[in-house]
Amino acid sequence: MSFRTIDESPLPVVLVGAGGFGRQWLAMLLAADKNMVELRGVADLDLEAARAAAPPGLPVGSDPVELARRTGAKALINVTVPAAHHPVTTAALFAGLPVLGEKPLAESVSQALSLRAAAELTGELFMVSQSRRRNPQLARLRALVDGLGRIGTVTTTFARSERFGGFRDRMAQPLLVDMAIHAFDAARYLLGADPVSVWCQSWNPPWSWFDGDANAVAVFEMTGGTRYVYNGTWCSPGEITSWNGAWRISGEHGTALWDGHDEPLLPGNAPDDPYGGIEASLHAFVEALRTGEPPSGEVHENLMSLAMVEAAVLSAERGFPVRLEDVLTAARDRAVTEEVRPDVRRRLMAG
Ligand SMILES: NC(=O)c1ccc[n+]([C@@H]2O[C@H](COP(=O)([O-])OP(=O)(O)OC[C@H]3O[C@@H](n4cnc5c(N)ncnc54)[C@H](O)[C@@H]3O)[C@@H](O)[C@H]2O)c1
Structure with a gap:
């Protein structure tokens, strides 16, 4: 999947979501390499939460796209609650802003499919920060x-x-x-x-x-x-x-x-990566926008991880095994009937 590249150093971004994890992103963004990224503002539906989190003088707002326009930001980092991932990311992609979003990709596979279609239609990068993969x-x-x-x-x-x-x-x-x-x-x-x-x-x-x-x-x-x-x-x-x-x-x-904490047992030769966690996600996002190389976590690649969750939940509810193929088919049928833009619906129906 190709997407529009941005050759701007540092990359100006707006952070959306000033809750528990949004504040961890904020601390990381403020401490990150100044040549990699520049934080231009913090958005949250709860303006008071944005004000309380942002350092003095940093612009805040309740509408992420408006805040990005006002501050000249070129990308969004979406750390809102899962229910807001679909509306916030859709609005950003159609406003010409690539998005690095927190996991899960969306609240459901059907919403994930419509976000994938939105990324294809707009040609903007949408990457999920599946940060534990970057350990x-x-x-x-x-x-x-x-x-x-x-x-x-x-x-x-x-x-x-x-x-x-x-x-x-x-x-x-x-x-x-x-x-x-x-x-x-x-x-x-x-x-x-x-x-x-x-x-x-x-x-x-x-x-x-x-x-x-x-x-x-x-x-x-x-x-x-x-x-x-x-x-x-x-x-x-x-x-x-x-x-x-x-x-x-x-x-x-x-x-x-x-054990998920110490080095794995038996010696291995994987290359050392200086970054881990959310900083590694940020680094991969900025690199991808520069090079045009799809990063791990790009919406097409990440979708099956969310599908695993939805399939497991369905199996637990129904009490019998569930095939992933059936989950994807049902999600596509649902996605076309959900609240989506007409151009996204046409894209979904075209397969
Ligand atoms: N990768 C990890 O290890 C990890 C760890 C914790 C949380 N997360 C993810 O981060 C996301 C946020 O989690 P949290 O614990 O910070 O949640 P939270 O509830 O503490 O904060 C979410 C914030 O989003 C804001 N918000 C909701 N809808 C919005 C909208 N439409 N526009 C703007 N702001 C909106 C809320 O006002 C709130 O301040 C979730 O998707 C969660 O799964 C990931």
């Missing part, structure tokens, strides 16, 4: 996996005990929708494979402080036949795993382990 240890784990021959099973155990407050406490699927996407995306990256089907169960343990299901187990069949097994919980006091979870990759010629 340099994960790159080294992948180099190890490449040496294991054919892979039988990949497992992730994720066990934390987190009290967030806010939107996560009220979600129907706080683990699958808000967190498991990182592991699902990392599994696709490790295996260089896409999901074919999933069987998933989710439930809420009696002591859970979440409204929705805090626990889930999912088994994915990946292209090539490898099974990816995810076992996660938000409500597991004691012996917690790292935020990346604990990984085991069983292959034809051996096994690789990663």
Whole structure:
């Protein structure tokens, strides 16, 4: 997928979303390499939140596109709640602004398909910051996996005990929708494979402080036949795993382990990347706009990670395995009936 390049150093940007994670982006943007990026303003529906977060003198606004126009910004960083990803990113792309958006790509696969169509129609880059994929240890784990021959099973155990407050406490699927996407995306990256089907169960343990299901187990069949097994919980006091979870990759010629925090076991030769996390996403976005080379996380590439989440949720609700192909077909049928621009609808209907 080609997109419009921008050869401007530093890249002037507006940050949208001044909530918990938006403030982490803000701190990173203010400390980032001044030749890479220049923060021109902070937008939030809640203007007071934008004012409270922004350093004195930095312009703020409630309309991201208007703020970008007013300040001369050339790109948006979208760190709003998942429900706002679709409207905020659509408006930006059609205003000629490339977008680096927080995960998840959108709230649903149908919205993701319409954002993909919007990126194609406008020729603007839309990249998802799937920041945990950019962990340099994960790159080294992948180099190890490449040496294991054919892979039988990949497992992730994720066990934390987190009290967030806010939107996560009220979600129907706080683990699958808000967190498991990182592991699902990392599994696709490790295996260089896409999901074919999933069987998933989710439930809420009696002591859970979440409204929705805090626990889930999912088994994915990946292209090539490898099974990816995810076992996660938000409500597991004691012996917690790292935020990346604990990984085991069983292959034809051996096994690789990663606790998600320390170096993966067995020596690997992956190149060292000086960046990690959200700064690595920012770096990849700016580089892509300069070179025109599609980055990992570009909307076409990221879509299947969100599809894994939606398929797992469907399987958990229905109690039987779900094929990814069926999820994509249903999402496309839904997308054309949803609130989208007529040109986006025509693009979706054209396939
Ligand atoms: N990559 C990671 O590790 C990671 C970690 C935490 C959060 N996130 C993601 O970051 C995003 C934000 O999470 P958060 O914890 O900061 O949420 P939050 O609820 O703390 O903040 C979201 C902010 O978005 C604002 N907002 C909502 N709709 C808007 C709109 N239409 N226009 C402008 N502003 C709008 C809200 O007013 C709020 O200030 C989510 O997508 C979340 O999944 C990613």
